[in-house]
Amino acid sequence: MTDPGPGGWVDSDLTGNAVINGADDVGPLISPVGATTDVLRAEHLSKRFGALTALVDIELHLAKGEILGLIGDNGAGKSTLLKILCGFQSPDTGRIVVNGEEVALKSVDHARSLGIDAVYQDLALINQLSVYHNMFLNRERVRWPLLSNRSMRQAARQYLDEMGVNIPSVDTQVASLSGGQRQAIAVARAVYSDAKILLLDEPLAAMGAKEVALILDLIRDLKRRGDVSIIVIAHNYGQVLEICDRVNLLQHGRITLDKRSSETSVQELNDIVVAEYRRAIESRQRTA
Amino acid sequence: MSDTAQRAVGTLGEPPLGPANTRGPGAQLRQALAIAGRQRELTVLVVVVLLVVYFGFISSVGRSSFFTSVNLINLSQFAAPIIIIAIGETLLLVCGEIDLSPGFVYSFAPFLMYFLVVYHGFPVILAIFVTLLMGLVTGWVNGFLTVTLGLPSFIATLGTGFVLLGITLTTSNATQAQIPPAAVGIGKWIGSYSYAEIAWAAILVVIFHVIFTRTRWGLHTIAVGGNLLGAREAGINVARVKYGNFMITGVLGAFVGLQIAFQTQVIDPSAGGYTPMFLSVAAAVIGGTAMLGGSGTIIGAFLGSVMLTVLNIGFSLVGISAYPLNLIFGGTILVAMIANRQLDRIRTAGGRR
Numbered sequence: 148m149t150d151p152g153p154g155g156w157v158d159s160d161l162t163g164n165a166v167i168n169g170a171d172d173v174g175p176l177i178s179p180v181g182a183t184t185d186v187l188r189a190e191h192l193s194k195r196f197g198a199l200t201a202l203v204d205i206e207l208h209l210a211k212g213e214i215l216g217l218i219g220d221n222g223a224g225k226s227t228l229l230k231i232l233c234g235f236q237s238p239d240t241g242r243i244v245v246n247g248e249e250v251a252l253k254s255v256d257h258a259r260s261l262g263i264d265a266v267y268q269d270l271a272l273i274n275q276l277s278v279y280h281n282m283f284l285n286r287e288r289v290r291w292p293l294l295s296n297r298s299m300r301q302a303a304r305q306y307l308d309e310m311g312v313n314i315p316s317v318d319t320q321v322a323s324l325s326g327g328q329r330q331a332i333a334v335a336r337a338v339y340s341d342a343k344i345l346l347l348d349e350p351l352a353a354m355g356a357k358e359v360a361l362i363l364d365l366i367r368d369l370k371r372r373g374d375v376s377i378i379v380i381a382h383n384y385g386q387v388l389e390i391c392d393r394v395n396l397l398q399h400g401r402i403t404l405d406k407r408s409s410e411t412s413v414q415e416l417n418d419i420v421v422a423e424y425r426r427a428i429e430s431r432q433r434t435a
Numbered sequence: 436m437s438d439t440a441q442r443a444v445g446t447l448g449e450p451p452l453g454p455a456n457t458r459g460p461g462a463q464l465r466q467a468l469a470i471a472g473r474q475r476e477l478t479v480l481v482v483v484v485l486l487v488v489y490f491g492f493i494s495s496v497g498r499s500s501f502f503t504s505v506n507l508i509n510l511s512q513f514a515a516p517i518i519i520i521a522i523g524e525t526l527l528l529v530c531g532e533i534d535l536s537p538g539f540v541y542s543f544a545p546f547l548m549y550f551l552v553v554y555h556g557f558p559v560i561l562a563i564f565v566t567l568l569m570g571l572v573t574g575w576v577n578g579f580l581t582v583t584l585g586l587p588s589f590i591a592t593l594g595t596g597f598v599l600l601g602i603t604l605t606t607s608n609a610t611q612a613q614i615p616p617a618a619v620g621i622g623k624w625i626g627s628y629s630y631a632e633i634a635w636a637a638i639l640v641v642i643f644h645v646i647f648t649r650t651r652w653g654l655h656t657i658a659v660g661g662n663l664l665g666a667r668e669a670g671i672n673v674a675r676v677k678y679g680n681f682m683i684t685g686v687l688g689a690f691v692g693l694q695i696a697f698q699t700q701v702i703d704p705s706a707g708g709y710t711p712m713f714l715s716v717a718a719a720v721i722g723g724t725a726m727l728g729g730s731g732t733i734i735g736a737f738l739g740s741v742m743l744t745v746l747n748i749g750f751s752l753v754g755i756s757a758y759p760l761n762l763i764f765g766g767t768i769l770v771a772m773i774a775n776r777q778l779d780r781i782r783t784a785g786g787r788r
Contacts, residue, residue: 267665271662273657273665274662275730280654287651292650
């Protein structure tokens with residue numbers, strides 16, 4: 148495993164970000180980190196599950212308005228990293244810096260209050276509930292003690308229309324929707340909550356071409372708005388390079404590559420992964 | 436793989452019940468059945484009405500009638516405890532749990548009230564309050580065992596049920612007790628008046644129907660049972676929902692225990708137990724609550740309870756003796772369940788997926 152020294156890539160990228168973001172806020176003045184306007188930084192994160200080491204000394208950063216692609220083999224730790232960043236799990240060591248301030252994320256709600264929201268691989272949709280109840284899950288509008296169903300229904304309808312998500316009726320049970328529609332609702336839900344940092348776990352998995360286009364459009368729309376930063380996990384390198392500004396590769400719980408999309412190619416990423424498989428096969432043959 | 440992708444592309448943005456995939460002979464019938472299946476309460480209501488008509492007709496031929504006030508009181512007093520416990524069981528089943536202990540909370544509750552009033556000089560109101568609190572605590576313990584310690588609720592609540600039965604039999608010496616004279620007055624409003632129990636049951640059904648369908652609590656209960664991990668990821672406090680529903684069920688169990696004691700004017704250690712609890716679970720499931728969580732209704736549980744009651748009272752009116760009665764009763768429950776299952780199949784075939 149080749150592990151480029153963390154210092155190397157941090158420096159090169161930091162200068163880039165400083166140029167882009169230097170003028171637009173006072174981040175550096177209040178930031179204990181000082182040198183950056185990154186909306187999100189993870190420093191020396193590690194996580195173990197019993198004997199399994201999921202993440203080792205992760206260094207990750209995300210600039211305002213940036214889309215970062217997180218790629219890597221199954222079990223490399225991508226989902227674990229995302230679940231730590233959104234407050235669902237806590238890291239064993241390391242720190243998380245949001246908008247220049249170190250935070251200990253206590254819960255999903257806590258992360259959400261800081262503007263971090265995630266769309267999980269399983270989408271966290273409740274099949275038995277309607278589209279609009281899912282849109283507002285755990286953020287229901289209430290005229291105490293009752294739910295304001297009418298208000299939620301209208302808002303969901305209007306919002307999904309604005310985003311170009313085509314759902315026959317917001318009263319439909321989520322169970323009867325297609326995979327792409329479900330994904331779109333999950334993404335729309337996260338965006339609707341006014342998330343500034345959006346974490347997407349495999350939003351394109353197991354989807355047809357038209358559905359992929361729908362989700363990619365959604366992500367591009369967010370990018371155009373400029374105030375939402377996104378980390379997206381995906382397996383299709385072509386799609387990753389198309390929508391992401393930068394790519395991080397996770398291998399065995401470490402980030403082993405950090406490049407701008409313009410500086411790498413599907414070919415290069417493929418080669419790295421193929422090389423990893425080759426090493427795995429060789430080590431199996433040695434032990435056999 | 437590409438086939439499913441193709442299908443997904445084809446249906447994206449189309450209504451789930453597009454006219455294209457339902458046209459054809461028999462489709463209309465299937466769709467009608469699908470609607471009936473979706474409104475399971477409606478199906479149960481129809482069955483209840485048919486049963487009432489049947490027993491009303493049959494019994495009017497013989498000497499005893501179904502619609503006498505004595506029989507209506509019988510019906511209401513049989514149905515009320517099942518309805519009230521079924522409310523709790525519905526909430527629990529929907530959020531993915533079950534409680535086998537409310538029948539034993541029911542047994543212990545009136546004894547606790549009796550001990551507090553007679554031996555410890557508690558004012559009756561306070562004793563009733565503490566008794567309901569006992570139900571709440573039992574529910575909390577059930578929540579602690581299932582949610583915090585991770586035991587399956589079936590086993591955990593079986594355990595607490597037996598513990599409560601042991602406490603009831605030990606403290607009461609397995610002998611009956613009389614209602615303390617001081618409690619007789621308030622007892623009328625709780626259970627002694629002929630229609631007190633069914634009135635309480637109706638009030639509770641309305642309250643919990645609103646809680647279940649129109650509040651965050653109900654929505655989160657469905658979410659927890661429908662997708663536990665998803666609910667957790669959405670930030671719902673899953674433990675709180677489950678604890679809460681166990682505690683609601685515990686209080687309802689204690690309340691029913693008090694009602695029955697006041698109604699029968701005697702505190703009986705053999706009252707309660709498994710029968711009312713299992714009838715309640717059966718009522719909830721007949722009324723459309725999924726055993727695996729995620730869906731159900733309070734109205735359905737109410738109608739399921741009424742259906743079981745009409746069957747039970749109806750058959751005994753018709754003159755079937757106690758032994759074969761259970762045979763018919765069990766058979767009817769099975770038929771009802773099978774019918775529901777088939778309706779579910781039709782429903783899933785009518786809709787997509």
